[in-house]
Each structure stands twice: as C-alpha cells, then as structure tokens.
Amino acid sequence: MTSKYITEIAISTSSEKEKRLRDQGFQMVDVNLNQGNSSNTRVYMWYKKGNGEPITRVQISFTEEMKDGPRGAGYTELPEDLNSGAGGDTIQLWYSSGSSPKYDIPIVDLLLTTNVNAEAAQYKHGWERLPCDLNRCNAGDFIYLWVKRESVTYICDVAATTSFDEDINLFNKGYIRMDEDLNRDARGNWIFLWYRQSTDKGSGLTRVNVSINHEQDFSLQQRGFTPLNVNLNEGTCGQSVFVWLNKYESSPIKVLTFTPNHNADGPYEKAGLVLIEKNLNAGNNGRPFFLWYGK
Incomplete structure (x- = not known):
C-alpha cells in the first residue's frame, strides 16, 4: 500500500x-x-x-x-x-x-x-x-x-523567546518556531514566536491580540486576555509589545502567521484571516511585522 x-x-x-x-x-x-x-x-x-x-x-x-x-x-x-x-x-x-x-x-x-x-x-x-x-x-x-x-489542527499554545536558550526545550515539547526574527533590522534581541498545534478542538486558542501601550494592556486584561510575558521589542529602543491570548470563545484558531507589511491585506482578508493592526516593531526602525490569525 x-x-x-x-x-x-x-x-x-x-x-x-x-x-x-x-x-x-x-x-x-x-x-x-x-x-x-x-x-x-x-x-x-x-x-x-x-x-x-x-x-x-x-x-x-x-x-x-x-x-x-x-x-x-x-x-x-x-x-x-x-x-x-x-x-x-x-x-x-x-x-x-x-x-x-x-x-x-x-x-x-x-x-x-x-x-x-x-x-x-x-x-x-x-x-x-x-x-x-x-x-x-x-x-x-x-x-x-x-x-x-x-x-485539521488548532493552535493550542503560543510562546515567545528573546534568546536561543529555550529552543531545545520548546522543540522537545512539540512547539514549532516561526522562523523569522521579529526584531529584524531593529538591532535588538533575536525574537521568535512559537506555536503548538493539536487535533483537539477543545484545546485551541480562540483569539489573539497585541498591545503596544499600557492602555491597550488594561483593555485586553479587562476582556479576559492573558499576556505572554515576553516583550517583542526586547533590546530595542521601541515601546513594549506584548502578545495576548484568549480561550473563552467557541471557535478555535487554525492559523497563526505574520507578514512584513500591509501588501497582504486584501488577499489575506478575502481568505478569512484577521489582521491585528499593531506593528510588532512599534517605535523602532525595524521591519514592520503584523500578526494574523484565522479560524
């Protein structure tokens, strides 16, 4: 066979x-x-x-x-x-x-x-x-x-790293590294997002968001989001950037990705993906990156 x-x-x-x-x-x-x-x-x-x-x-x-x-x-x-x-x-x-x-x-x-x-x-x-x-x-x-x-898989966990020290541990735990430096051109730490996926629909994340100031931190916290305690601008002169996760809705996320500019806006939105309109390199001279998710 x-x-x-x-x-x-x-x-x-x-x-x-x-x-x-x-x-x-x-x-x-x-x-x-x-x-x-x-x-x-x-x-x-x-x-x-x-x-x-x-x-x-x-x-x-x-x-x-x-x-x-x-x-x-x-x-x-x-x-x-x-x-x-x-x-x-x-x-x-x-x-x-x-x-x-x-x-x-x-x-x-x-x-x-x-x-x-x-x-x-x-x-x-x-x-x-x-x-x-x-x-x-x-x-x-x-x-x-x-x-x-x-x-079919669902995004069940997300992590972020600011060095390579945790890489082996995360790989051994089943995580997939998103292989692009989110501080690209910003002269900061090497920053990578990671995700782990499962076929268990009930374990999936339901929403992802990003904060780039304290007001947004407070708003997301009030809406039931939980932050990753990793600043995606670590080592740069930019403002603090955090990813926030939510598991309290019924429809889980299948796709988590990012793009380096807004050129993908039209095609990605037609494909049903949701753009988080906050630059992951806010406040520095690094390449703009924008997070997307899809269900």
Missing part, C-alpha cells in the same frame, strides 16, 4: 542530484528556490512518501545560532544552502519525525508559493505557511514553504 505521509525531504543544487533523487523515487516541488535572483544555480526541493516514520515538523535556519535547537532536539539537517549562489543568507532546512500523538501531526504534502495571491489561496485549503522567505536577503522573489497535514 502506498504511504500518504512524507518521510524524507531533499534538496538538489545540480542536474546530477536531480537525476539521482528522481531515480530514488523522490518527487520535485516545481519551483526554483533561486527564482528572481541573480544566481545561475537551480535549487529544488524534493520529497518522498514511504512506510517509515512520517515527517511532522519542518524548520528553517538562517544563522548559526538557529541551528542549535533543532540539532539538539534530533532534527534531520539538510546541508544544502537554499540560497546557493545568490548571495543572501545561508538557509538550511530541518525536519523531524516526531512521535507525540498530541502535537505531532503527519505532513502529507509540500507546496511553494511565489506571490501573495497564491499564498492567501492556500489558507482556505488548510495549508500551513512557514514565515521565512527562502530568498531571504537577496533580490529574488518572496518564496514560502507550506505544509499540508493529515488532519
């Missing part, structure tokens, strides 16, 4: 590797990861379905410090640079075949998008977007990797 789960992922940076992977039964995701940049190297992502342990989590690294967490948690590291020859960040892919029945939901398909309209359409069909641009820091197209899981 043919497996419906993805059990291996590979990267090719040469025609010889492409042929070898094809001969081994891998399927290519037909988007050149160097699309739109100056590199002449063709970089492709491949996957294979089999009878082994299914892949349940995929992560991206673009700094040396980001590698310690997945490496310590036993993730498989793919050594190829997804930005090969392009002059941007060195980007690597990692994957885990976790076995926690509560938080590790098998991945059944992979997809790459290259424009915001294609992105928004995927949310309607249950895809999950990794927020790191695979052309990060070069002039190429914005390319994002998406995963499709075996079952």
Whole structure:
C-alpha cells in the first residue's frame, strides 16, 4: 500500500542530484528556490512518501545560532544552502519525525508559493505557511514553504523567546518556531514566536491580540486576555509589545502567521484571516511585522 505521509525531504543544487533523487523515487516541488535572483544555480526541493516514520515538523535556519535547537532536539539537517549562489543568507532546512500523538501531526504534502495571491489561496485549503522567505536577503522573489497535514489542527499554545536558550526545550515539547526574527533590522534581541498545534478542538486558542501601550494592556486584561510575558521589542529602543491570548470563545484558531507589511491585506482578508493592526516593531526602525490569525 502506498504511504500518504512524507518521510524524507531533499534538496538538489545540480542536474546530477536531480537525476539521482528522481531515480530514488523522490518527487520535485516545481519551483526554483533561486527564482528572481541573480544566481545561475537551480535549487529544488524534493520529497518522498514511504512506510517509515512520517515527517511532522519542518524548520528553517538562517544563522548559526538557529541551528542549535533543532540539532539538539534530533532534527534531520539538510546541508544544502537554499540560497546557493545568490548571495543572501545561508538557509538550511530541518525536519523531524516526531512521535507525540498530541502535537505531532503527519505532513502529507509540500507546496511553494511565489506571490501573495497564491499564498492567501492556500489558507482556505488548510495549508500551513512557514514565515521565512527562502530568498531571504537577496533580490529574488518572496518564496514560502507550506505544509499540508493529515488532519485539521488548532493552535493550542503560543510562546515567545528573546534568546536561543529555550529552543531545545520548546522543540522537545512539540512547539514549532516561526522562523523569522521579529526584531529584524531593529538591532535588538533575536525574537521568535512559537506555536503548538493539536487535533483537539477543545484545546485551541480562540483569539489573539497585541498591545503596544499600557492602555491597550488594561483593555485586553479587562476582556479576559492573558499576556505572554515576553516583550517583542526586547533590546530595542521601541515601546513594549506584548502578545495576548484568549480561550473563552467557541471557535478555535487554525492559523497563526505574520507578514512584513500591509501588501497582504486584501488577499489575506478575502481568505478569512484577521489582521491585528499593531506593528510588532512599534517605535523602532525595524521591519514592520503584523500578526494574523484565522479560524
């Protein structure tokens, strides 16, 4: 019987590797990861379905410090640079075949998008977007990797970190790191949001919000929200920014993501996502980021 789960992922940076992977039964995701940049190297992502342990989590690294967490948690590291020859960040892919029945939901398909309209359409069909641009820091197209899981999932927990000290612990607890620095260009701490998902509808968060001043802190507290006690502007000159969570409504959240500007507004809203109109880099010179959630 043919497996419906993805059990291996590979990267090719040469025609010889492409042929070898094809001969081994891998399927290519037909988007050149160097699309739109100056590199002449063709970089492709491949996957294979089999009878082994299914892949349940995929992560991206673009700094040396980001590698310690997945490496310590036993993730498989793919050594190829997804930005090969392009002059941007060195980007690597990692994957885990976790076995926690509560938080590790098998991945059944992979997809790459290259424009915001294609992105928004995927949310309607249950895809999950990794927020790191695979052309990060070069002039190429914005390319994002998406995963499709075996079952519908709900966001049940959210965390935030201001250093890499807790990474291994969070990976081991089933969290997924949203692999983009929320202090990007702000010269502050490395800030990452994390989430954990489950097939248990009753455990899901129902609303997410953000505060950027004390008045908003008080208002959200009065409305029954609980804050993450991590300032997303840690180490910058900007104002304090906090994420707040709510579990008191009936309809749980399936999607949590963020975008670097308002270009996604129209397409994302048409896909049913809710924009939180508060810049996660409020008060500093960092790249504007805006949080979205969807049910």
